[in-house]
Amino acid sequence: MIVGGGLEGVSAARSLAARGVTVTVLERATVGSGGTGKSSGIVRCHYGVPSLAAMAWKSLTVFENAPEELGDVGFRRTGYVVGVGERNAAALRANLAMHRGLGIEAHEIGHDDVKELWPTARTDDFAAFGYEPRGGYGDAYSTAQAFTAAARRDGAVIRQGTPVVAIEAPAGRVTGVRVADGSFVPAGTVVLAAGPWSPALAAPLGVELPIRAMREQIMLIDPGEDLGDVPVLSDLVALQYVRAETGGKLLFGNSDLSAPEWADPDSYRNRAEESFMERTAARLEHRFPGLIHAGFTGGYAGCYDVTPDFNPIIGTTGVEGLVVAAGFSGHGFKIAPAVGELVADLVVAGDSLDPFVPASDFRLSRFVEECPLTSLHPYEGAGEMR
Ligand SMILES: Cc1cc2nc3c(=O)[nH]c(=O)nc-3n(C[C@H](O)[C@H](O)[C@H](O)COP(=O)(O)OP(=O)(O)OC[C@H]3O[C@@H](n4cnc5c(N)ncnc54)[C@H](O)[C@@H]3O)c2cc1C
Structure with a gap:
């Protein structure tokens, strides 16, 4: 049984159902109605944590093969550029070397290359760039619907409009869940994938999940001219990310997480x-000074479910039969297919079956052990991102 029909929950359902496991997903509203529906959907393998880079790499093939296997999930291969200033150039090169060691297609490119890919971008304050030709962006909501359909085809049951009010575990062992209409749904294993709502469901069992909701804003911009097929840009100097949006627009997100705005995910x-x-206007002006006709066309906000090290919790707990997959900290889209596989490994085999993705990296106990999961080559000023 899976509590939460966000992208991670339905990805786990898809992987479990594909392995012949009987699965029911209980979603309080509709599939993808949580953080998933607000995702910017950026796809890159550029991580400083090798297991996360490996998960993103493994997931990329799922996005690429979606048209044949899942239907159109909105993945657009635009390429991905990450630019850093002088103080982070050595770390960028070390990360790219680590990525290549994992088989990821990633390499350094120069200012001239970036000028060709992004003719309107100012590049003089960047010192070095990484490039992933297979990066891009997808649509998290469509991906969640496609995973739901795939899970259903393999026998999974998806119950929407079904809020779980309690996970029941008398004597330290999960027996099932209580839903809002008072009925009890029995299950020997419960995967808790309720994003920022997970801590409230785990706490009564004595399982403390250090996850908080953090509000993040997104701006949509009409660049005022046809920019063509620009790649996703992670601008680690001005601390923003930019990607194309449908209708010739651009989507701008913030990468400066140094002053979090904690929020209530329900309000x-x-x-x-x-x-x-x-x-955003100042950053836009700085990075794209030539876009003199650019203007905002919209904006909205979403909530990240953030852990103290900005990395997810995917693992078993002190309660037998309770597996957590939550706290994706604003970067759970690009790794979602691999998250489903890891959850399925944990449920079926008790451990990760992928040597590049050690389950121990994502264990809940790392927080009380004071062993956070951190980048091997962190970026100064943007450490939380990778
Ligand atoms: C603004 C924004 C931009 C982002 N951009 C990117 C990006 O560019 N790249 C990237 O990789 N990631 C990005 N992410 C992160 C990514 O989208 C998320 O990590 C991912 O979608 C989270 O999925 P989830 O299933 O963990 O959570 P959610 O989508 O929040 O799903 C949790 C589900 O649980 C349900 N639920 C809650 N309580 C209960 C209950 N009691 N009973 C039953 N169901 C319940 C909710 O209704 C919800 O549907 C972004 C996120 C946001 C918010």
Whole structure:
């Protein structure tokens, strides 16, 4: 049984059902209605944690093969560029070397190459760039619907409009869940994948999940001219990310997570604020000074489910039969297919079956052990991102 029909829950359902496991997903509203529906969907393997880079690499083939296997999930292969300033150039090169060691197609490119890919971008304050030709962006909502359909084809049951009010585990062993209509749904294993709502369901069992909801704003911009097929840009100097959006627009997100705005995931301001627009306008002006006709066309906000090390919790707990897959900290889209596989490994085999993805990296106990999962080559000023 899986609690939560977000992208991670339905990815786990797809992987489990494909292995012949009987699965039911209980979703309080509709599939993809949580953080998934707000995702920017950026696809890159550029991580400083090898297991996460390996998960993103493994997931990439699922996005690429989606048209044949899942239907159109909105994946667009635009390429991915990450640019850093002088203080982070050595770390970037070390990360790229690590990526290539994992078989990932990633290499350094120069200022001239970036000028060709992104003619309107100012590049003089970057010192080095990484490039992934197979990167791009997808649509998390469509991906969740496609995973749901695939799971159903393999026999999974998806119950929407079914809020779980309690996970029951008398004597330290999961027996099932209680839903809002008072009925009890028995299950020997419960995968808790309820994003920022997970801690409240785990706490009564004595399982403390250090996950908090953090509000993030997104701006949509009409660049005022046809930019063509620009790649995704992670700008680790101005701390923003930019990708193409349908209709010739651009989507701008913030990469400066140094002053988190903690929020209630059930009641947060969805509209972008004036101060954020002003900040985005200044960054836009800095990075794309030539886009003189650019203007905002919209904005919205979503919530990341953030852990203290900005990496997910995927693992068993002190309660027998309770597996957690939550706390994706704003980067759970690109790794979602591999998350499903890891959860299925944990449920079926008790451990990861992928040597590049050690389950221990994502264990809950790392927080009390004070062993956070951190980048091997962190970026100064943008450490939380990778
Ligand atoms: C603004 C924004 C931008 C992002 N951009 C990117 C990006 O560019 N690249 C990237 O890789 N990732 C990105 N992410 C992160 C990624 O989208 C998320 O990590 C991922 O979608 C989270 O999926 P989830 O299933 O863990 O959580 P959710 O989608 O939040 O799903 C949890 C589900 O649990 C359900 N639920 C809650 N309580 C209960 C209950 N009691 N009973 C039953 N169901 C319950 C909710 O209704 C919800 O559907 C972004 C996220 C946001 C918010």
